[in-house]
Amino acid sequence: MIRLLLAALAAFVSLGAQAQLTIDITTSGGRQIPVAVLAFAGEAAQPQSVSAVVGADLARTGLFRLVNTVGVSPLPTEPSEVNFVDWQARTAEALVIGKIEPQSGGRVEVRFRLFDVQKQAQLASFSYVVLPAQLRATAHRIADVIYERLTGEKGVFSTKITYVVKRGTRYELQVADADGANAQAVLASNEPIISPAWSPDGSRIAYVSFDQKKPVVVVQNLAQGTTRVLAAFRGNNSAPAWSPDGSRLAVTLTKDDIAQIYVIPAGGGEPRRLAVTPAIDTEPNFSPDGKWIVFTSDRGGSPQLYRMPADGGPAQRLTFDGNYNVRPRYSPDGKSIAFVQREAGRFRIAVLEVDTGQVTVLTDGTLDDSPTYAPNGKMILYEAQSDGRGQLAAVSSDGRVRQRLVSSAGDVRDPAWGPLPTN
Amino acid sequence: MKKIALSIVMATLVAACGTSEVKKDVPVADHSASTTKPSQSGTTTTTPSTKPVITANPLTDPNNILSKRSVYFDFDSNAVKDEFRGLVQAHARYMVDKRDAKAKIEGNCDERGSREYNLALGQRRAEAVKKVMTVLGVQEGRIETVSFGEEKPKATGHDEAAWSQNRRADIKYVGE
Numbered sequence: 001m002i003r004l005l006l007a008a009l010a011a012f013v014s015l016g017a018q019a020q021l022t023i024d025i026t027t028s029g030g031r032q033i034p035v036a037v038l039a040f041a042g043e044a045a046q047p048q049s050v051s052a053v054v055g056a057d058l059a060r061t062g063l064f065r066l067v068n069t070v071g072v073s074p075l076p077t078e079p080s081e082v083n084f085v086d087w088q089a090r091t092a093e094a095l096v097i098g099k100i101e102p103q104s105g106g107r108v109e110v111r112f113r114l115f116d117v118q119k120q121a122q123l124a125s126f127s128y129v130v131l132p133a134q135l136r137a138t139a140h141r142i143a144d145v146i147y148e149r150l151t152g153e154k155g156v157f158s159t160k161i162t163y164v165v166k167r168g169t170r171y172e173l174q175v176a177d178a179d180g181a182n183a184q185a186v187l188a189s190n191e192p193i194i195s196p197a198w199s200p201d202g203s204r205i206a207y208v209s210f211d212q213k214k215p216v217v218v219v220q221n222l223a224q225g226t227t228r229v230l231a232a233f234r235g236n237n238s239a240p241a242w243s244p245d246g247s248r249l250a251v252t253l254t255k256d257d258i259a260q261i262y263v264i265p266a267g268g269g270e271p272r273r274l275a276v277t278p279a280i281d282t283e284p285n286f287s288p289d290g291k292w293i294v295f296t297s298d299r300g301g302s303p304q305l306y307r308m309p310a311d312g313g314p315a316q317r318l319t320f321d322g323n324y325n326v327r328p329r330y331s332p333d334g335k336s337i338a339f340v341q342r343e344a345g346r347f348r349i350a351v352l353e354v355d356t357g358q359v360t361v362l363t364d365g366t367l368d369d370s371p372t373y374a375p376n377g378k379m380i381l382y383e384a385q386s387d388g389r390g391q392l393a394a395v396s397s398d399g400r401v402r403q404r405l406v407s408s409a410g411d412v413r414d415p416a417w418g419p420l421p422t423n
Numbered sequence: 424m425k426k427i428a429l430s431i432v433m434a435t436l437v438a439a440c441g442t443s444e445v446k447k448d449v450p451v452a453d454h455s456a457s458t459t460k461p462s463q464s465g466t467t468t469t470t471p472s473t474k475p476v477i478t479a480n481p482l483t484d485p486n487n488i489l490s491k492r493s494v495y496f497d498f499d500s501n502a503v504k505d506e507f508r509g510l511v512q513a514h515a516r517y518m519v520d521k522r523d524a525k526a527k528i529e530g531n532c533d534e535r536g537s538r539e540y541n542l543a544l545g546q547r548r549a550e551a552v553k554k555v556m557t558v559l560g561v562q563e564g565r566i567e568t569v570s571f572g573e574e575k576p577k578a579t580g581h582d583e584a585a586w587s588q589n590r591r592a593d594i595k596y597v598g599e
Binding site for chain 2: 192195210213214215234236239252254258259282283296303326327340342347367385388414
């Protein structure tokens with residue numbers, strides 16, 4: 001078991017509040033790839049260290065071990081300058097070198113190279129011309145390239161997360177980088193905000209606002225800051241979920257009955273009821289192929305997961321163990337569903353394999369809630385409540401790597417992981 | 424940066440709207456003076472009331488059962504317990520007498536479990552109270568049921584003493 005403490009940075013610009021976000025990682029079992037990330041030549045003169053962010057990104061996944069790079073001088077910037085024998089002696093399997101050089105117009109060129117140390121071969125080489133203010137984002141893109149070359153999976157270091165922070169009676173919907181940096185409040189209210197959901201293109205967030213003294217579904221355009229009420233019918237309006245093509249949202253309404261699932265065009269319009277049942281149906285979530293909606297229903301006497309065709313139709317029960325299985329979210333490949341399971345009074349995050357029905361419990365908290373998959377399916381971010389205070393935590397989908405995102409910002413809850421950038 | 428600033432301004436505006444609805448103890452009895460007010464649902468008639476004139480506001484008079492608004496529930500239950508039947512019946516009688524009164528029943532849950540399922544459970548608790556009232560003759564359209572789920576706990580502790588306070592439905596009157 002290896003413990004790492006990474007003090008990720010802290011730019012909570014949110015309405016004046018400063019907050020430190022610390023990521024505490026625990027890994028158990030599984031091989032870690034030893035990788036050396038050298039300081040980039042010239043980065044000391046820049047406002048942001050690129051190599052530090054790259055190293056922190058890789059280490060945070062629990063899949064890499066950072067090899068000691070102390071005493072390397074001068075810093076190699078070309079393949080011919082790399083002493084591979086030395087890196088083999090230091091047990092590195094992969095090596096990252098780079099340099100940052102000023103360009104005209106205040107821009108800088110960031111160049112990096114990734115090597116296979118054993119084969120003494122270059123695996124990747126990229127160069128980016130950016131403004132110094134974009135160095136942190138550039139570091140995440142570099143980490144994405146390295147992660148993909150070394151693991152075969154997409155990196156998610158350039159993605160965003162959203163979550164709700166409660167401080168006293170004040171609620172904020174915040175958007176931050178996946179490592180918790182650059183948090184911004186996109187909405188503030190004295191009434192609760194719950195259930196944020198990213199549009200598939202990442203441009204909008206749907207959420208439930210209580211500003212009208214009852215739950216109402218609102219869609220907010222992030223770039224423009226504009227909001228539009230999508231559903232404010234009689235009774236409750238909640239649990240928004242986008243279809244994978246972004247054309248419509250599934251929501252839970254009580255306008256005709258107790259909680260039932262409806263679909264509304266993303267541009268607004270008349271809701272269409274998908275099923276008529278004598279029980280609570282809520283927490284809809286589309287499968288990535290758009291064919292199914294998984295949801296929670298207590299039609300069988302206790303809340304369980306069901307799925308139905310996305311246009312409505314007969315539902316099929318998916319969970320059978322225990323008497324409380326709720327809040328389903330499909331994995332990006334559609335093969336698994338993360339959800340909340342109650343057992344012996346404890347609420348924990350579990351994963352259901354859709355084809356086999358096998359359930360694996362991934363967390364050991366007492367009040368875990370709101371699981372949300374990273375867009376590469378490798379991590380599940382969730383809300384872990386302890387001592388009455390919500391904090392974000394993450395667990396790898398195989399259960400081996402655990403992260404706690406410890407924030408001093410207050411009560412942090414209801415996370416949603418955004419999509420891969422579309423560039 | 425400009426865009427973000429704009430969104431924060433927007434957010435502040437939204438928040439400002441949310442807080443502008445300050446609740447007041449408006450004496451509902453005064454509203455009854457306008458019995459000819461057209462009914463939105465069109466189900467009420469304008470038969471003159473022969474009931475005695477209410478002098479004090481029964482909804483805020485601590486000696487009147489109508490000032491009691493909260494119905495408490497057992498864990499995982501939406502059954503209205505016998506000890507709260509009298510309270511709910513009194514509100515039903517009040518609404519039958521006062522034809523222009525409209526109620527909003529707000530359901531609540533304790534903090535355990537998922538937020539959205541709790542929101543639905545809270546709504547079912549509010550519905551259970553509404554059902555008792557409609558059986559006693561209050562028109563369905565005069566009561567809106569909503570839920571705050573686990574979002575607005577009355578007691579902020581994290582034990583059964585607090586949770587039992589939060590498994591609750593509150594009867595409120597529109598305009599109060």
